[in-house]
Amino acid sequence: MSRLSILFAALLMISALSLVTARFQSRQLFVQLDQLEDKARDLDTDWRRLQLERAELARNARIDAVARDELKMVNATPDRTIYIQGVAPTASGQAAVEGRP
Structure with a gap:
């Protein structure tokens, strides 16, 4: 009986x-969860601030x-604009550009 009681005491x-x-x-784990939730809120706040920025x-x-x-x-005005007429x-000029004789 005493061995049984010692066994139960150990258990x-x-x-x-x-x-x-x-x-x-x-x-x-609860403390770690709370810290991670705080960090997630901070990151979410930073994300929203960056989106606004x-x-x-x-x-x-x-x-x-x-x-x-x-x-x-400055804005381009007609008097500051240079127009180039080409x-x-x-047909011969086009052939020379394309590399044909």
Whole structure:
């Protein structure tokens, strides 16, 4: 009978240690889950901020302002435009361009 009670006591101790270990691991996993959820929220916030920033940078008014301010560009006006009149290619000129005699 005493051997049986020692066996049950040992099984009870092993069971208790297993329970403590399982609870400890459960708490660690819960803390890790909470940290990862916080990181996911931070990454989601950064993603949305970057999307807004990209939309702002792609706006036509912003592009126009940067072109005018930083690149010193101006709109093309008819008086600043150079028109070149070309000569229509002839049959012999077209053959020379294509490499035929």
